[in-house]
Amino acid sequence: MSSTHRYTLTISCPDRAGIIAAVSGFIAQHGGFIVEASYHTEQEASRFFMRQEIRADSLPFDANEFRHRFAPLAQEFGMDWQLADSAQKKRLVILVSKQDHCLNDLLHRWRSGELQVDIPCVISNHEDLRSFVEWHGIPFVHIDMQDKAAAFELIAARFEQYRGDCMVLARFMQILPPALCRRFPGRVINIHHSFLPSFVGAKPYHQAYLRGVKLIGATCHYVTEELDAGPIIEQDTVRIDHGDTVDDLVRYGRDIEKTVLSRGLRYHVEDRVLVCGNKTIVFR
């Protein structure tokens, strides 16, 4: 993630000849300097996806003017598109329970400048992590989960109040109600502690242990109404063996969970993830 001021243009549209020429022609015509360019055609869906990173200082206008001038071309090709401005950091609201390995990892990446986002608040159903979060100067919001419906209403309200762009379930251990999933499509990211679609739901490490698999994994995905079934952003696995207990699996799992979440989150934050049906295109 370079610190240069950039615009990132992401597009999806029906596939046909001439799209790259039209878009790169538009950029070139205004002197735009493309830093990174990626393309993909999803054959079954006959849909084209592209992502362009452009140096902001190479263009004679700002992001809004870019959007204004680009709109006609986008309409001509039937594009779903957006232009992100690297000067506008995304705002991540992180939800945690008691386990803090993912939170610890994300906050370190944030305070070291590796993860260029704003973290307006951390929300938890336990008080345990208040001191650690507040040491970072980040507001810590405790939510009582006794009344689940009310609790999730409050979470949604805080997310909006803090103008969150993305809600990160960093081992939150609570299942979001369908209504909440529908309310923020493509904006809620979860880390599941198995290599999906294996071991959906509760206690995946126990499930893995009982099945006798030789590797375990973790999956970072967008949350949808169906549990652990949303579009997968990133996954990875790690080797275990017969000598490992469930506790060992949990320990190995923590390392893979935080790695996979941080990678998936980086892709999302850098506008590298485009969704097509229940799959993702990740322009790494």
Add this chain to the structure above:
Amino acid sequence: MSSTHRYTLTISCPDRAGIIAAVSGFIAQHGGFIVEASYHTEQEASRFFMRQEIRADSLPFDANEFRHRFAPLAQEFGMDWQLADSAQKKRLVILVSKQDHCLNDLLHRWRSGELQVDIPCVISNHEDLRSFVEWHGIPFVHIDMQDKAAAFELIAARFEQYRGDCMVLARFMQILPPALCRRFPGRVINIHHSFLPSFVGAKPYHQAYLRGVKLIGATCHYVTEELDAGPIIEQDTVRIDHGDTVDDLVRYGRDIEKTVLSRGLRYHVEDRVLVCGNKTIVFR
């Protein structure tokens, strides 16, 4: 796999103190030189597993005399045990269909001396691979699958006629009937082209493609009556991305399949795999 003459003693028994002392005491008392020793306790089952490789020339007697003398101690501890003699190569009967990447890989390991087994015959439901197999000087048995029941009877008969120790389904693409699975427990090894328990059954690469996973895998396991549910010996995964078609997955898959099968098979052939319920202990 060293070429030195060795005995491999594998034991499983109820866990208690003193087992290692008793067994290593027995070996030491006869001057036995232990080349490799591995131990494991399966906590839930309260069961102990061990494997010892002993240099044959360090003992004053042969394998049968070893078995004779060891029997009382084995009985005292309630052991399931066996002594394998590296001079007696295991006999692998390989079953294939048309896809030959696993067969090609196994035959190369065999002819280069890496896989120290005998291959008395290769069985197939197609004629395609006859010439390749026969070039190796290995009998090729073609079986017509029109009448499945009869075909599987014939396969079992050939396996026994050729005194097979282990039946290897090297992408055989046919589901073994339950009776056959029961007849050779722990002696039939399959390579499944997914990271089990994900994508059981047919067309796992298509299933993986549709689910949008970010890694695909392969699983080497013992065949049991329940499809793709037997004890797992070895697994591995490989990274894919959105640009990969189903054909690409199949291509990547071939490499991971042959690697996983050859590793699992080596563990089995070297008596490194002990089964406990539906799990395996693999003393690598």
Add this chain to the structure above:
Amino acid sequence: MSSTHRYTLTISCPDRAGIIAAVSGFIAQHGGFIVEASYHTEQEASRFFMRQEIRADSLPFDANEFRHRFAPLAQEFGMDWQLADSAQKKRLVILVSKQDHCLNDLLHRWRSGELQVDIPCVISNHEDLRSFVEWHGIPFVHIDMQDKAAAFELIAARFEQYRGDCMVLARFMQILPPALCRRFPGRVINIHHSFLPSFVGAKPYHQAYLRGVKLIGATCHYVTEELDAGPIIEQDTVRIDHGDTVDDLVRYGRDIEKTVLSRGLRYHVEDRVLVCGNKTIVFR
């Protein structure tokens, strides 16, 4: 590697704004349908690299006419470029010694259609692999290495006589003389059995064993005059441990060597590798 008829345009030129627009504009203007497009800027060298795969049937002319029409644009931007035609398979001449794991792997990929090349001949300084090569219907050329200078002259002569595009040193175990390296720049590919730059030269597995490393690797690279120092195309590593002997390292190494060579070779054959100084850009 799809079987559709495609043209692959690879370009490197000084970096500046408008290159993508110019090239994609040219293609679009003739109705060309881009199947895959990749771009990269090498910052230090201020040099731009691109690769486009275009469906041949989407263009109203053939490869030669494409080259003719594209030349002026290429000149304007100072491009080094070439257009490969998938209908013209590359011709690989494979050099081997006695170890055949890479050869066995490559020939299988070739006969299964995975590696879409022609193999006009296999050259070896030993007779051991003649029968295996000839079973494939491929001429086997034995070269006596007694007089090294004469032998390498003969190798070069055979390579040219068989109109080889690429010379593959598939564990050839002989060091090519500088003159030969200079004669076929970017056309000789070697697999070195270490994770370069560690363990250059002879017996890398012994070196690795003595140093006590915890992973070993293999490197596929273009051959240049300096031993094991040419541009790296592909590398990979595999975990070992203290229980592994040098023989075990050699065994693990074979698997990683053949995988890395086959991947690197595929990238080369599909025109995915562009060289920049002593580095490669690999558009996977």
Add this chain to the structure above:
Amino acid sequence: MSSTHRYTLTISCPDRAGIIAAVSGFIAQHGGFIVEASYHTEQEASRFFMRQEIRADSLPFDANEFRHRFAPLAQEFGMDWQLADSAQKKRLVILVSKQDHCLNDLLHRWRSGELQVDIPCVISNHEDLRSFVEWHGIPFVHIDMQDKAAAFELIAARFEQYRGDCMVLARFMQILPPALCRRFPGRVINIHHSFLPSFVGAKPYHQAYLRGVKLIGATCHYVTEELDAGPIIEQDTVRIDHGDTVDDLVRYGRDIEKTVLSRGLRYHVEDRVLVCGNKTIVFR
């Protein structure tokens, strides 16, 4: 790392028949329950290595009595040996500079109970990390490096004053003087940010970038007088590609460094690492 009270017996001695029998006989004779047992023979050195974890409550005496009774047997076999008591946590003194990814990782593992050690102090040549360390309730010792000789004297003094068992160079970025290396043999652990023996010394990521390698790595090793040449405990690699800048390599590197250091450190802390010449036996 189980929380049960255990004794860990580690032994190295000249190889001969009967060692396992003698040691396991001794343990069994006192009713000792072996939780984990590992053996290895280093062929070249003709030296035998073993590690036994024994449940403390299965023995009728304490660690000192164990040592007293075991001594004669140890002498008979010429053993180098030690008995570690899990009730006596090892004391790690961590040295850091400004980069805190390894420190952040280690302190999290410590405060979550995963890494069962005491951390009596953190030493740094910069003040930057004081607040973070002190939030953990750990003393932070700042050392001025202007006068290097004096500084290293002070470091050694603090290490001894805080009764450190192990000095961890968690990206300390300063080369320890030979005298200090000699003073604490096998007790100073470093994380080097390359896959040794490649890219010894300064700026390994720049070296890797210039060489154009396709994977980068990290190495956890014991510090000896020769720079980056001590016995390797753990290593790992991660894939990069041509699109990655030196900054990207540094970013990927941080993840691999902290993972490799934490693994190597865990092996050391759990007495899983035995040194043989310049190599390690790691009983994982």
